[in-house]
Amino acid sequence: MEPALQINNLCVKYGKSTDNAVKDLSFSVKKGSIVGFLGPNGAGKTSTIKSILGIIAPYKGTISIFGDPLSKRTKELIGYMPEIANYYNYLTPKELLYFYGKLFNINRTVLRIRIKQLLTNAGLLSKRNDLLKTFSKGMLQKVSFAQALINDPDLLILDEPTTGLDPIARMQMRDTLIELKNNGKTILFSSHELSEVELICDNIIILKSGQLVTQNSPANLVNKKGEHVSVEKYFFEMIKAS
Amino acid sequence: MRTIILIAQHSFKELIRKKDLYVFFLLLVGIMLFFSLNSSFGVSDTSRYLKDIGYTLILLFSVIITISFSAKQIPVELSSKTIYPLLAKPVSRTDVVLGKFLSGSLISFCSFTIFFLCYIIMVLLKGSSTSIILITQSYVLTLLLLSLLSSISIFFSLFLSTGANVTITLLLYFFISYYNSMLRDMLITAKGAVYYIYSTLFYLLPHFDFYDIKIRLVHDWDPVALWAFGSIILYSFFYITIILILSSAVFKKRSL
Numbered sequence: 496m497e498p499a500l501q502i503n504n505l506c507v508k509y510g511k512s513t514d515n516a517v518k519d520l521s522f523s524v525k526k527g528s529i530v531g532f533l534g535p536n537g538a539g540k541t542s543t544i545k546s547i548l549g550i551i552a553p554y555k556g557t558i559s560i561f562g563d564p565l566s567k568r569t570k571e572l573i574g575y576m577p578e579i580a581n582y583y584n585y586l587t588p589k590e591l592l593y594f595y596g597k598l599f600n601i602n603r604t605v606l607r608i609r610i611k612q613l614l615t616n617a618g619l620l621s622k623r624n625d626l627l628k629t630f631s632k633g634m635l636q637k638v639s640f641a642q643a644l645i646n647d648p649d650l651l652i653l654d655e656p657t658t659g660l661d662p663i664a665r666m667q668m669r670d671t672l673i674e675l676k677n678n679g680k681t682i683l684f685s686s687h688e689l690s691e692v693e694l695i696c697d698n699i700i701i702l703k704s705g706q707l708v709t710q711n712s713p714a715n716l717v718n719k720k721g722e723h724v725s726v727e728k729y730f731f732e733m734i735k736a737s
Numbered sequence: 738m739r740t741i742i743l744i745a746q747h748s749f750k751e752l753i754r755k756k757d758l759y760v761f762f763l764l765l766v767g768i769m770l771f772f773s774l775n776s777s778f779g780v781s782d783t784s785r786y787l788k789d790i791g792y793t794l795i796l797l798f799s800v801i802i803t804i805s806f807s808a809k810q811i812p813v814e815l816s817s818k819t820i821y822p823l824l825a826k827p828v829s830r831t832d833v834v835l836g837k838f839l840s841g842s843l844i845s846f847c848s849f850t851i852f853f854l855c856y857i858i859m860v861l862l863k864g865s866s867t868s869i870i871l872i873t874q875s876y877v878l879t880l881l882l883l884s885l886l887s888s889i890s891i892f893f894s895l896f897l898s899t900g901a902n903v904t905i906t907l908l909l910y911f912f913i914s915y916y917n918s919m920l921r922d923m924l925i926t927a928k929g930a931v932y933y934i935y936s937t938l939f940y941l942l943p944h945f946d947f948y949d950i951k952i953r954l955v956h957d958w959d960p961v962a963l964w965a966f967g968s969i970i971l972y973s974f975f976y977i978t979i980i981l982i983l984s985s986a987v988f989k990k991r992s993l
Binding site for chain 2: 509510545548549550551567568570571573575576577579581582583584585586590594595597598599600626639642643646652
């Protein structure tokens with residue numbers, strides 16, 4: 496089966512810097528799986544995500560989404576939730592979702608139904624006409640998650656999605672991700688919440704200094720002694736060792 | 738084109754909801770009322786004086802609104818990081834530049850249209866008559882001038898901080914508006930290398946003086962000849978297109 500995302504020998508650098516933010520990175524994400532994208536700060540996770548989305552152009556390597564190189568058409572298959580975005584303060588969540596939805600050229604009737612559904616799922620239907628500047632950080636995260644789903648994407652890329660959420664909202668988001676996976680969606684998400692990753696991911700990818708450290712299933716993680724370990728323990732061992 | 742219009746619409750909506758614009762409106766209405774209700778400098782027939790000062794004021798306010806609002810468009814998108822979810826959609830960097838230019842122009846068109854209507858009403862109430870062709874020409878030329886300023890401001894916003902951008906674009910506008918005729922005179926008498934420097938500056942810098950027909954409006958002179966009017970429109974489209982192409986190229990190269 497063709498992977499949802501295939502990255503080969505990706506190299507990313509910023510401006511005239513001689514140091515690569517991402518170095519010769521290769522990995523693939525299977526269709527219908529949830530993959531945790533892990534690494535310490537500055538490991539190259541966000542740079543890789545930005546390359547996948549076409550926000551920055553890699554100077555080397557290839558990226559294919561459902562078998563095709565990145566284009567306007569493949570972008571229509573992707574939903575993206577950024578790590579931090581102070582969404583337009585003077586718009587309401589309904590207007591924000593409508594704006595993003597129209598960028599995908601979604602039919603007005605379909606879009607209205609979808610916005611209502613997404614805001615209901617986020618628990619923000621009653622706040623649909625409030626300006627975003629009145630929203631708390633957690634509420635903005637929920638809006639951010641809703642905008643990532645506005646085009647009903649096949650590949651969902653989430654950068655630190657649970658930051659700022661309370662434990663109940665975190666649990667709800669985990670449930671939503673699992674539900675999306677069960678509906679055949681592919682999810683790649685970066686997180687520092689390793690216990691959360693362990694709970695829902697089929698696979699984890701660990702990066703350090705822009706390079707791939709490992710790609711494995713949480714069930715198959717073993718330490719040097721051959722004992723099964725948690726994602727958290729494995730992560731610290733791998734980061735220390737590499 | 739649909740994407741560009743969508744970006745422009747939503748940026749325009751956000752700008753309208755901010756209170757900044759209303760401060761300009763109130764200030765201008767206050768100043769205009771002051772001038773129209775007072776017989777200044779002991780002159781009894783103030784209609785010509787009002788036409789002059791009124792037009793200068795609405796132009797000045799529109800220029801300030803255009804430059805300050807356009808200068809913020811892309812930097813705000815970058816500082817709030819909303820540029821990332823936007824570019825993750827089927828939207829190119831060129832779409833963003835063009836959408837932001839369009840919203841900057843739209844806001845300046847709207848404010849100038851309101852100012853201009855107030856101005857025309859005030860002029861008519863003072864019993865002054867002005868050719869409808871001249872009114873139309875001055876309206877169209879000012880809209881073109883504001884679009885040109887919006888594109889320049891968008892271009893500078895890709896390199897400069899908002900404060901520096903507003904200052905430089907305003908200085909450029911005032912400098913060229915007031916000294917372009919002097920540059921032309923210097924060009925006529927210049928020789929050798931100096932001639933090339935002056936001619937490069939003369940042809941490269943935008944001719945804001947083309948758009949100034951205030952004197953015709955104030956003194957009820959003949960309208961601008963049709964060929965000249967058409968040429969200024971073509972010149973504006975050409976200049977704005979070049980600046981937007983440059984802006985798009987710069988923005989594409991920029992690390993985000």
